[in-house]
Amino acid sequence: MSTAGPHLSGYARPMPKSVDSDDAEDRLRRIEAITDTTLGELDVEELLHQLLERVMAILTADTATVLLLERDGRHLVAVASSGIEEEVRQGFRIGFGEGFAGRIAATRQALTIDQVDPTTVVNPILWQKQIRSLAGVPLIAGGELLGVLHVGAVKRVGFTDQDLHLLRLAADRVALSTHAKLTRVEKAAASALQRSLLPARLPSVPGLELAARYAPGEGGGISGDWYDVFTLPSGWLCVAIGDVVGRGLTAATIMSRLRTATRAYALESRDPSEVLTKLDRHIRAFEPDTMATIAYAMWEPSLRRMHISLAGHLSPFVAPPHEPPAPADIAVDPPVGFGSRALRRRTSTIDVPAETLVLFYTDGLVERRNRSLSEGIALLAGSFTGKTAEELCSAVLSGLLGSERNEDDVAVLAIRARELPTLDLEVDAVPESLAQVRAALRRWLPSAGADENEVGELLVVVGEACANAIEHAYGPVGGTVRIRLEPRGPDVLVTVSDSGTWREPRGRNRGKGTELMRELSDELSFEETASGTTVHLRKRLAARSKDQVSGGPAGDGAWVPADGRAVSRAVSGAVSGAAGEQHGETRSDTPSATPESEAPS
Amino acid sequence: MTTAHVEVRDHAADRVDLAISGEIDLSNCTVVRDQLFAAISNRVAAVRIDLSGLDYIDSAGLRILFALADRLRLLQTSCELVVPPQSPTHKVLQLSGLDTLVTLTT
Numbered sequence: 001m002s003t004a005g006p007h008l009s010g011y012a013r014p015m016p017k018s019v020d021s022d023d024a025e026d027r028l029r030r031i032e033a034i035t036d037t038t039l040g041e042l043d044v045e046e047l048l049h050q051l052l053e054r055v056m057a058i059l060t061a062d063t064a065t066v067l068l069l070e071r072d073g074r075h076l077v078a079v080a081s082s083g084i085e086e087e088v089r090q091g092f093r094i095g096f097g098e099g100f101a102g103r104i105a106a107t108r109q110a111l112t113i114d115q116v117d118p119t120t121v122v123n124p125i126l127w128q129k130q131i132r133s134l135a136g137v138p139l140i141a142g143g144e145l146l147g148v149l150h151v152g153a154v155k156r157v158g159f160t161d162q163d164l165h166l167l168r169l170a171a172d173r174v175a176l177s178t179h180a181k182l183t184r185v186e187k188a189a190a191s192a193l194q195r196s197l198l199p200a201r202l203p204s205v206p207g208l209e210l211a212a213r214y215a216p217g218e219g220g221g222i223s224g225d226w227y228d229v230f231t232l233p234s235g236w237l238c239v240a241i242g243d244v245v246g247r248g249l250t251a252a253t254i255m256s257r258l259r260t261a262t263r264a265y266a267l268e269s270r271d272p273s274e275v276l277t278k279l280d281r282h283i284r285a286f287e288p289d290t291m292a293t294i295a296y297a298m299w300e301p302s303l304r305r306m307h308i309s310l311a312g313h314l315s316p317f318v319a320p321p322h323e324p325p326a327p328a329d330i331a332v333d334p335p336v337g338f339g340s341r342a343l344r345r346r347t348s349t350i351d352v353p354a355e356t357l358v359l360f361y362t363d364g365l366v367e368r369r370n371r372s373l374s375e376g377i378a379l380l381a382g383s384f385t386g387k388t389a390e391e392l393c394s395a396v397l398s399g400l401l402g403s404e405r406n407e408d409d410v411a412v413l414a415i416r417a418r419e420l421p422t423l424d425l426e427v428d429a430v431p432e433s434l435a436q437v438r439a440a441l442r443r444w445l446p447s448a449g450a451d452e453n454e455v456g457e458l459l460v461v462v463g464e465a466c467a468n469a470i471e472h473a474y475g476p477v478g479g480t481v482r483i484r485l486e487p488r489g490p491d492v493l494v495t496v497s498d499s500g501t502w503r504e505p506r507g508r509n510r511g512k513g514t515e516l517m518r519e520l521s522d523e524l525s526f527e528e529t530a531s532g533t534t535v536h537l538r539k540r541l542a543a544r545s546k547d548q549v550s551g552g553p554a555g556d557g558a559w560v561p562a563d564g565r566a567v568s569r570a571v572s573g574a575v576s577g578a579a580g581e582q583h584g585e586t587r588s589d590t591p592s593a594t595p596e597s598e599a600p601s
Numbered sequence: 602m603t604t605a606h607v608e609v610r611d612h613a614a615d616r617v618d619l620a621i622s623g624e625i626d627l628s629n630c631t632v633v634r635d636q637l638f639a640a641i642s643n644r645v646a647a648v649r650i651d652l653s654g655l656d657y658i659d660s661a662g663l664r665i666l667f668a669l670a671d672r673l674r675l676l677q678t679s680c681e682l683v684v685p686p687q688s689p690t691h692k693v694l695q696l697s698g699l700d701t702l703v704t705l706t707t
Contacts, residue, residue, distance in 0.1 A: 431603075431627040431628030432602065432628045434603060435602055435603040453692070456692070460658075460659060463657075467660070471627065512698075515660075516659075516660055516693060520693075
């Protein structure tokens with residue numbers, strides 16, 4: 001094996017001092033032609049492949065390969081190759097500083113060898129392909145080492161200084177384009193990942209208005225901000241907002257894992273501080289050297305109370321109706337992953353009366369280099385306007401970001417606990433629908449303020465009304481039953497209607513249903529018209545009566561259990577004595593109430 | 602879908618100990634009645650049914666219990682229903698008037 005110069009076999013030669021200019025320029029133009037025109041539309045792999053083909057042709061080489069430095073900075077991986085595609089297919093990987101390519105990366109120096117064997121080259125594919133000479137140069141962009149480009153020749157012996165010079169020029173082009181592409185790809189991946197993790201659609205919860213905004217920062221790279229809203233099978237609503245320290249794809253990836261972990265722990269616990277304690281343990285075990293701030297809140301099914309734990313996160317703003325907005329005055333514990341060991345965490349409980357606006361946000365909203373955090377929070381209080389959750393989001397973003405360039409990402413999540421909307425259901429008039437009606441009621445009633453006993457009682461009352469319609473209203477053709485529940489003042493008003501004609505009940509032990517309905521409601525009436533039968537009933541809820549400090553028809557019709565029951569007993573005794581159901585005429589248990597005026601419209 | 606489970610806890614020569622859990626409404630009352638009646642032979646002198654695991658019962662479900670109570674009275678068999686005060690169906694059973702026919706144990 002001969003060598004081209006007075007060098008140790010296979011090792012670096014000094015760079016050429018001059019180049020045959022005409023020929024070089026001609027060749028260079030051919031490289032530029034590729035890099036400048038076609039590149040824009042190609043993805044990284046395709047771009048590298050095209051460049052390698054051209055480099056190989058220009059240098060009359062048999063192989064050309066690009067290895068890129070891995071994220072860990074300790075390995076090079078073959079990502080594109082012409083001539084020895086096996087390298088890429090087999091995912092060839094070499095340690096930084098090892099073998100031919102590793103040495104180029106470590107020294108950041110060009111290198112040629114004319115002896116390819118296990119002593120100079122790690123990759124067996126190169127010996128097997130009977131490569132005799134190799135020339136390689138580092139890929140450097142913006143002072144950052146990206147990888148190595150090398151070419152190999154089977155028959156030709158030795159690469160000239162001019163070849164090496166051309167290779168360097170080609171490498172510069174490759175490095176610049178690759179760098180730009182990789183940056184774009186990473187950015188795109190990070191933002192795609194982040195977008196995929198933010199809820200595409202906020203959950204629809206009766207009685208709750210949700211709105212959120214995510215404003216990406218212009219400081220370069222995605223940061224690890226996220227928010228999440230989800231309901232649990234138990235009826236609780238969970239809200240999380242957080243910020244992973246760091247930027248880019250790494251922060252976005254960690255964020256995705258924290259989000260998943262939070263959801264998993266949420267299923268297992270009703271205590272936010274416990275969820276964050278577990279998350280803290282999770283981050284310590286699986287994401288070392290990572291820290292994140294999180295606000296995690298769990299809303300009771302009634303949506304009138306929120307339990308919250310803060311891990312180094314800014315306290316949400318709370319604005320009850322007719323009160324100025326202010327950050328909730330609650331305990332703040334350290335971020336998750338902070339410090340050398342897990343610390344005790346605390347949960348605070350906040351009452352959320354109807355129409356209260358709550359705003360969760362990440363620090364990017366209020367933090368600026370040129371002003372203090374408390375100034376930012378004061379500004380937020382000043383911008384806290386709007387009636388709906390959507391209006392609030394728009395107002396705070398326009399107030400705090402405006403047209404200003406925001407360095408950091410900003411996430412905001414606004415929640416308004418509404419007065420509960422009416423529940424409207426229409427089910428087939430078949431016995432199988434009864435379970436479906438109960439499921440809907442079990443979700444809705446707690447939001448209306450019904451306690452466990454009241455839920456149980458209303459299930460029976462509404463269930464009986466539905467069962468009556470199912471059993472008596474229709475012939476074999478069948479029909480539907482419509483159920484409507486409406487919160488009004490201290491009461492829940494219920495109507496159950498069908499469009500059939502009730503027949504007389506048959507069988508023994510009938511009449512129990514109506515009796516139960518009377519016993520368990522505060523007012524009951526049947527209204528039969530040509531177009532069908534409607535059952536109206538009213539039930540007072542203890543929690544709603546407490547909330548209604550003023551206004552509403554309090555007193556009138558207030559349910560006094562002992563007396564009420566005594567009266568009802570007498571009435572229902574008569575009913576069961578008559579062994580028949582009391583429909584077919586409008587009537588009411590409450591002597592003072594006139595059915596027409598009390599009946600919900 | 603409404604489901605209920607009838608369980609025979611103990612079946613001695615002269616008495617049977619049963620438990621009903623789940624929910625009973627119009628859609629499954631016939632099934633529950635058949636299971637319940639099948640579990641009680643005409644040799645027993647005492648029937649005890651634990652309803653503490655029952656989450657819901659409507660008047661269709663009560664009809665089964667009334668029918669059972671009627672039948673057992675005819676057979677001169679005693680009947681006891683166990684409904685602890687905190688159980689979901691306690692109030693309905695209290696209001697049903699069943700206590701005139703059977704023993705309600707709380």
